[in-house]
Each structure stands twice: as structure tokens, then as C-alpha cells.
Amino acid sequence: xxRRREPTEPSADESSPLLQPIDxxxxxxxxxxxxxxxxxxxxxxxxxxxxxxxxxxxxxxxGAMGVVYAARDPQLDRDVALKVLRGEHRQGVxxxxxxxxxxxxxxxxxxxxxTVLEIGTHDDGLFIAMDRIEGxxxxxxxxxxxxxxxxxxxxxxxxxxxxAAHEADLVHRDFKPDNVLV
Numbered sequence: 001x002x003r004r005r006e007p008t009e010p011s012a013d014e015s016s017p018l019l020q021p022i023d024x025x026x027x028x029x030x031x032x033x034x035x036x037x038x039x040x041x042x043x044x045x046x047x048x049x050x051x052x053x054x055x056x057x058x059x060x061x062x063g064a065m066g067v068v069y070a071a072r073d074p075q076l077d078r079d080v081a082l083k084v085l086r087g088e089h090r091q092g093v094x095x096x097x098x099x100x101x102x103x104x105x106x107x108x109x110x111x112x113x114x115t116v117l118e119i120g121t122h123d124d125g126l127f128i129a130m131d132r133i134e135g136x137x138x139x140x141x142x143x144x145x146x147x148x149x150x151x152x153x154x155x156x157x158x159x160x161x162x163x164a165a166h167e168a169d170l171v172h173r174d175f176k177p178d179n180v181l182v
Contacts, residue, residue, distance in 0.1 A: 032056055032069065051082050051127050052120040061137075061178075065094050070132060073117075080117060081132040085125050095126050102128045104170045112161030114181075139177035154182055 032049050049056040054071040061068045066085045073080050085094055105116040105128075117129040135141075138154065146154075158180050165172055172179075 032059060051084060051122045052129070054080060054082055054129060056082065060132075063174075066098070071129075073129070079132045081114075081130045083128040083130065084122070085127075098126050098128065102126075104168070105130075108165060108168050108170065110161055110164035112157045113164060133181045135181050137178050138180035138182055141182040142177065 051069070051071065053075055054073055056069045056071045058070045059067060060070050060081060066083050069082045069084065071080050071082045072078075083098070085098055099119065102116050102119040105114070109115070114133060115131045117131065119126060119128050121127070138158070141154070142151070162172060162175060
């Protein structure tokens with residue numbers, strides 16, 4: 001006869017493995033995924049995953065080289081977005097490209113271009129902290145079939161941001177609906 005074990009409630013004390021600091025050798029994506037899973041499964045509040053001084057609260061999106069996270073800046077009490085390179089891109093050419101991107105964006109001030117707040121290092125890689133834009137990508141927004149006059153207005157604004165980058169001698173290289181926020 002097989003006896004079924006009754007489930008037990010996880011301990012909420014500090015000795016709980018869910019509340020222990022997360023191994024700093026793990027990538028940010030792994031730490032965020034573990035925190036979300038622990039919260040969903042056990043209602044546990046694990047130690048926040050941090051990148052530099054920023055507390056990661058969720059994932060916003062991902063591209064070929066990196067992941068963008070929603071984060072909180074506790075020192076300045078503001079929401080930010082963090083662009084973090086994936087593990088295999090943390091060093092070398094990709095890191096150099098991210099640094100150049102951050103420096104270029106930091107020189108650019110335009111209402112239709114995201115503002116870079118700072119650049120830092122974490123887990124032997126670079127990250128960029130930027131203003132967090134609440135909204136959705138242009139691709140997602142277009143699925144709702146907005147009126148053509150509104151579509152035209154949004155495309156003109158995106159064009160103004162791109163023109164400002166060109167005037168500052170910057171080339172975006174990856175301008176597409178998934179990289180425009182509405």
C-alpha cells in the first residue's frame with residue numbers, strides 16, 4: 001500500500017530556501033524566473049533580484065543579445081528599464097556595442113527617444129538603465145487597428161525620434177515595430 005503524503009505549508013521563516021539570497025553566479029533571467037515561480041507557488045517574498053542598485057520587478061522583453069527588465073531605483077524612487085546582455089554576449093563585441101549605444105543615447109535629448117540614465121556593470125557584464133516607458137510596442141499597438149490619423153501621428157513621432165538620432169550622427173541599425181514604444 002502506498003501512503004499519500006499530505007502537503008505541508010512552506011515555512012515563512014528566514015531559514016526557508018526561498019528566502020535565502022540567490023546565487024550571484026546565476027544570470028538575472030534565472031533569478032527573476034525563480035522569484036516569480038516562488039511567489040506563484042508559495043506566496044513567498046524572496047530577496048529582490050538586483051542589478052547594480054536597481055531592484056528587478058519583471059521582464060519587459062528580449063532581443064537577440066539582451067533582455068530588458070522592469071526595475072525600481074530605490075535611491076531615487078523611480079521606475080526604470082534595464083537592458084542587460086545575455087550571458088554569451090556579456091564580453092567582447094556585444095559589450096562594446098552596448099557601451100557605444102549607451103554613450104550615443106546619453107548625448108541625445110528628444111521627446112521621442114528614450115533617455116539613458118546610467119550604465120553599470122553586473123555579473124561581469126554591462127547594463128543600461130533607461131526611463132521606463134509604459135505602453136506597448138508599435139507592432140502590438142497596430143493589432144488593435146487604430147484610426148489611420150492616429151497611426152500617421154505615431155509614425156511621424158517615431159520618424160522625428162529617428163531624425164533626431166540621425167542629426168546626432170547616430171544610426172539605429174535595428175529600427176522596427178518591435179523597437180518602437182507607443
